Amino acid sequence: MKYTRSDFPEGFLFGAVGPTDLATGLDMSRFSVRWIDILPDGRATDADALDRFEKRIDQVLAHDLRPCVLLDHAELPPALSDIGGWRNREMADYFAQFAEAIVARAGDRIFNISTSGLSTEQPGDPRTEARRLHHQLLAQGSARQAMRSYGMTNLGAEILLPDPVMAEVTFNKRYPELLLGRLEIHLPENWQNDFATIAESIDWCGVTMRKGDDLDPLMHIALEDTEALPFFMTLATGTDLDPAHYLDTVQKTLARDFPLRGAFIQSGNTVAVEVLQVTLKRGNQPSPWVRSKEGLHAHWNLVADIGGTNTRLGVVTDGELTDLRKHPTGTPTDLQDALHSLCDEIGTEPRAVVAAGAGPVQNGTIRLTNANLDLSETELARATGAHHTFVINDFTAAAWSVAEINEDNVEVLQGEASPPLGTRLVVGPGTGLGVGALLYSEGHFHTVSGEGGHMGLSPRHFDEVEVFNAARRIAPECFFDDTLVIEAEMFVSGTGLPILYHAIGMTEGQTNTSTRSAKDILQAAQDGSDACAVKAARMFTEHLGAIMGDLAVALVPTGGVFLVGGVAEKNRWLFGQDFLRAFNAGGRFDDLRRDFNLYVSEQDEFGIVGANNFCKNALAR
Known part of the structure; x- marks a missing residue:
């Protein structure tokens, strides 16, 4: 036919x-x-x-x-x-x-x-x-x-x-x-x-x-x-x-x-x-195909930095942060509502979601210790429709924040002007003390996060023995057995500095030392108006420098050691010669420590930057 x-x-x-x-x-x-x-x-x-x-x-x-x-x-x-x-x-x-x-x-x-x-x-x-x-x-x-x-x-x-x-x-x-x-x-x-x-x-x-x-x-x-x-x-x-x-x-x-x-x-x-x-050729051919003028929408990912008080939601298009929203952290429902609203506003589902927060991650769920809520990858997928969801520790994000860092984003404390390629160590004294690392191997970074903030600190000088003894009466549960070794975070963080200040006050005979915030203590130390605050700031600086130096010897981070977080960002005066002296004091390994490149990260929203870098790496695997 x-x-x-x-x-x-x-x-x-x-x-x-x-x-x-x-x-x-x-x-x-x-x-x-x-x-x-x-x-x-x-x-x-x-x-x-x-x-x-x-x-x-x-x-x-x-x-x-x-x-x-x-x-x-x-x-x-x-x-x-x-x-x-x-x-x-x-x-x-x-x-x-x-x-x-x-x-x-x-x-x-x-x-x-x-x-x-x-x-x-x-x-x-x-x-x-x-x-x-x-x-x-x-x-x-x-x-x-x-x-x-x-x-x-x-x-x-x-x-x-x-x-x-x-x-x-x-x-x-x-x-x-x-x-x-x-x-x-x-x-x-x-x-x-x-x-x-x-x-x-x-x-x-x-x-x-x-x-x-x-x-x-x-x-x-x-x-x-x-x-x-x-x-x-x-x-x-x-x-x-x-x-x-x-x-x-x-x-x-x-x-x-x-x-x-x-x-x-x-x-x-x-x-x-x-x-x-x-x-x-005989008969009427169908009309030509007319493509949509709108074409495909831009592909995007959602990254979140969940803090105890505020949550930051970042929109990432083609690998770059294009929008940043700030919301009170609130309850899990509040967070899900914020995610829903952002996705509805954009009109499409994100390809991937990465949420970073302070807390342990187990089986795709993070327990946010500073926000009293749990968040799972399954819940993220349900709230956003994303096909890839990740929950990560905040210092996994912090470590990834320095993956692409360059000389424009750092203040040099010691070493080369531009961070060289290699394993990188990140330490952040903030509300707590966070530690993370990127191990560089075969042309790629691999993240390592742990609980380095809970390593032990012990007296560096004879006059500190009394301070550690006094601190045992304030926070006995934070000491290692019956020693004078205390969790690092209990002195070297925004939460720990008031404990350190109180212990110093006790050694000075101040039985009614007033409760002061870390911010007030550091301000009083900087202007010299409070001798206990000055000593607290000095101990804070030296112990932070020493523990960072010890961690650097353990990892040998040829790509640099980086300070991140609010304390480092707002109190640069803490990281002068006393800090460097403690960082470089390694006995027979003084020279090794002096060879490490040491920086303060000046990146805005380093948690969001790190979550984005983690996302790019995870999707490229």
């Missing part, structure tokens, strides 16, 4: 798979883009490969065709095969990064985009098969979530024939009993929870037909369960010179009320495509 455009529904689209110039006169051109080409190591993009991909998209558009892209993961980047391939759950995140790279570069010029078809008919070790299938499904769901976070629409999934099992997984969002009976005991732990991601919606479904394929099982599932989800069919005709069989198949499918919206021809013979072009 001879066909024209008039024999097909209005707006029905025809396309070709393969070279763009063969699709001239049709409506669509579809091609695959391989993960291994765009991210050769599975993680970092190849700029030249992305340029070639973008050029191909533009070539399709130059022929007045709709670009259709298939994300191909048939061949894994070797580096990812080395870590277990699809048996490794991390593959899902790596594949989502691949999808993001494609959409970020040319998503505004892509008509539709789909993920490869999956098969359950690969015999072998059941455990390997179960993990491979589950993690591939998780990867495809993660990729759709990542692409939607950019505002990308018209996302599809391919169904292979004959494989009705995968059709049921795609449409019903669960494993059918037949599959579970064979593989359930080998699926990953808590696999059911992953269906929240696997079930990320599709806007259309693709199916490839070859001679002899039976469409009936898929048609039954599709008509019953998808509420007329649009389908695009790819007909693989081999070397057949006559496209009549191709068009007959399309017509028969349409006649059965199958929701078919377009069809591609995939032929090994160019004549078949050329004949199809001539055939379809």
